[in-house]
Amino acid sequence: MRRQALLAAGHSLILASPVLALVEIISGRYGLTFVALILVAPLLRSLFGDSRREPPAWSEGIATYLGYLPVVAALACIFAAAISIGAVPDGPNSVIGRALLGLSLWALFVFASCIAHELVHRRDSMSRMLGQVLSGVIGYPVLEHEHRAHHARSGNVCAAEWPRLDESVWTFSVRRLRVVFRNAWEGDLVAASKKRQRLAGGLPLACFAMAITAISFAAVSGQRGLVLYCMVAIAVAWSMQAVTYVQHWGLGTDSVDGAVEGEFGWEDHCLIQSWMTLAISYHHAHHHSSSLPYYRQRPSGAAPKAPAGYVVLLFASLIPSVWRSLMLPALNRWKADPNNQATAGRRLVCIVR
Numbered sequence: 001m002r003r004q005a006l007l008a009a010g011h012s013l014i015l016a017s018p019v020l021a022l023v024e025i026i027s028g029r030y031g032l033t034f035v036a037l038i039l040v041a042p043l044l045r046s047l048f049g050d051s052r053r054e055p056p057a058w059s060e061g062i063a064t065y066l067g068y069l070p071v072v073a074a075l076a077c078i079f080a081a082a083i084s085i086g087a088v089p090d091g092p093n094s095v096i097g098r099a100l101l102g103l104s105l106w107a108l109f110v111f112a113s114c115i116a117h118e119l120v121h122r123r124d125s126m127s128r129m130l131g132q133v134l135s136g137v138i139g140y141p142v143l144e145h146e147h148r149a150h151h152a153r154s155g156n157v158c159a160a161e162w163p164r165l166d167e168s169v170w171t172f173s174v175r176r177l178r179v180v181f182r183n184a185w186e187g188d189l190v191a192a193s194k195k196r197q198r199l200a201g202g203l204p205l206a207c208f209a210m211a212i213t214a215i216s217f218a219a220v221s222g223q224r225g226l227v228l229y230c231m232v233a234i235a236v237a238w239s240m241q242a243v244t245y246v247q248h249w250g251l252g253t254d255s256v257d258g259a260v261e262g263e264f265g266w267e268d269h270c271l272i273q274s275w276m277t278l279a280i281s282y283h284h285a286h287h288h289s290s291s292l293p294y295y296r297q298r299p300s301g302a303a304p305k306a307p308a309g310y311v312v313l314l315f316a317s318l319i320p321s322v323w324r325s326l327m328l329p330a331l332n333r334w335k336a337d338p339n340n341q342a343t344a345g346r347r348l349v350c351i352v353r
Contacts, residue, residue: 003056004056004057004058004059004062005062007056008062008065008066008295010271010272010275011066011069011275011278011294011295012069012275013272013275013276014069014070014073014111014114014115014275014276014277014278015069015072015073015076016036016037016041016111016276017033017037017077017080017107017108017111017112017276018073018076018077018079018080018108018112019076020032020033020036020037020104020108021033021080021081021083021084021104021105021108022079022080022083024104025080025083025084025086025087028091030091030092030097030100030101030104031100031101031103031104032104033104033105033107033108034100034103034104034106034107037107037111037276038103038107038311041272041276041311042273042309042311042312042348043348044272045270045272045273045309045344045346045347045348046346046347046348047272047346048270048271048272048346049270049271049345049346050269050270050271050343050344050345050346051269051270051271051274051298051299053298053299053301054298058295058296063295066293066294066295067293067295070115070118070119070127070278070294071119071127071130073115074112074115074116074119074130074131074133074134075130077108077111077112077115077134077137077138078133078134078137080108081105081108081109081112081137081138081213082216084101084105084108085213085216085217085220085221085225086220086221087101088101088217088220088221088224088225088228089220089221089222089224089225098224098228101228102228102231102232105228105229105232106232106235106236106239108138109138109139109140109232109233109236110138110236110239111276111277112134112137112138113135113138113140113143113236113239113240114276114277114278114280115131115134115278116131116132116134116135116138116143116144117131117143117147117278117280118131118278118293118294119131119134120132120135120143120144120147120202121290121291123291128144128202129202129205131143131144132144132202132203132205132206132209133205133206133209134209135206135209136205136206136207136208136209136210136211136212136213137209137210137213138233138236139210139213139229139230139232139233139234139236139237140233140236140237140240141184141203141206141207141209141210142180142181142183142184142203142206143206143240144184144187144202144203144206145183145184145185145186145187145188145191145201145202145203146180146183146184146187146240148187149161149183149184149187150244151287151290154259154260154261154262154263154287155251155252155253155256155259155260155262155263155264156252156253156260157252157253157254159179160172160175160176160178160179161176161244161248161252162248162251162252162253162259163244163245163248163249163250163252164252164254165249165250165252165254165255168317168320168323169241169242169245169246169317169318169320169323172241172244172245173238173241173242173245176241176244177237177238177241180241184203185203187201187203188201188202188203188204189201210233213229214226214229214230217229239314242314242317243310243314245317246266246306246310246313246314246317247265247266247283248264248265248266249266249323249327250327250328250331251264251265251266251304251331255331256335263284263287263288264284264287264303264304265283265284265286265287265303265304266283266284266303266304266305266306267281267282267283267284267285267299267300267303267304267305267306268281268305268306268308268309268310268343268344269281269282269299269305269343269344270309270344273309273310277310278294279294279295279297280294281309281310282297282298282299282300283303284299284300284303284304285297285298285299285300285303288300301339302338302339303338304330304331304334304338304341305330305334305341305342305343306330306344307326307327307329307330307342307344307349307350308326308344308348308349308350309344309348312348312349313326313327326349
């Protein structure tokens with residue numbers, strides 16, 4: 001029971017992003033959320049190390065708490081975003097200060113996307129609707145349908161669901177963004193037709209939430225607020241494609257036999273990262289059991305092991321030469337022996353030649 005309680009407390013770190021955002025706005029320490037989540041949190045890997053492979057046997061009470069946790073976190077993120085609207089006119093006047101506020105808003109929204117991702121995978125309609133609203137608030141209303149298309153087209157490099165082995169994150173992001181909105185529109189039409197109501201597909205609700213958020217920024221904070229929100233939304237849209245790149249590079253049909261059936265994804269076993277992303281970093285396992293709640297997901301034994309966490313790999317992907325020097329050895333090692341791969345453990349980066 002003690003281990004369950006400790007792990008449940010760890011999963012509660014998903015509340016860190018909205019709490020930090022609120023502290024930042026109240027204290028006026030702009031950039032706090034970005035620094036804490038993006039620059040400091042990855043360093044905590046040295047304290048927590050990797051997660052255990054065997055799943056914990058959750059008690060009914062703790063499982064119930066963990067089940068409601070994403071709902072509470074989603075509401076907290078929406079509240080933090082609402083409070084941030086009022087911070088723009090009364091916030092920093094310097095260019096650096098406004099940039100720090102924008103970076104923190106981006107960090108809040110990126111971690112909120114993990115919460116929205118968990119909710120849109122659930123079977124109950126209220127959770128899915130909350131996930132749709134949250135995806136709209138963070139400026140990425142296509143999240144649900146984009147993600148469903150992604151699961152349905154495993155390994156497909158032609159449709160930009162998996163990146164090609166020879167392309168950079170920049171090329172992939174542009175290529176994928178060209179099809180994401182079409183996929184979302186088509187997916188929404190299919191979902192709406194099943195419910196026999198055009199506005200019931202999920203995308204209209206998410207777009208409405210985004211429109212209300214944008215209008216609120218403009219009404220309360222003027223042009224400055226609207227521009228800030230639009231820039232953050234663009235950054236979030238790019239980040240979603242970059243995360244897909246990090247999760248699936250080198251594992252598509254142009255590089256791996258059986259990529260369609262294998263649904264391969266890079267996994268990182270970092271415990272604190274799994275807490276703060278609702279286990280999305282167990283990505284190979286997620287593709288094979290997408291309906292399983294985050295607190296029951298466990299890393300796969302023979303899945304490709306990433307040599308670092310998401311934040312480190314996102315920064316590495318910005319420079320293609322650095323990315324390939326870090327990822328090619330890991331890819332070749334996995335192809336040679338899937339059952340004998342090194343993980344980063346308590347290190348920030350694992351490089352084994």
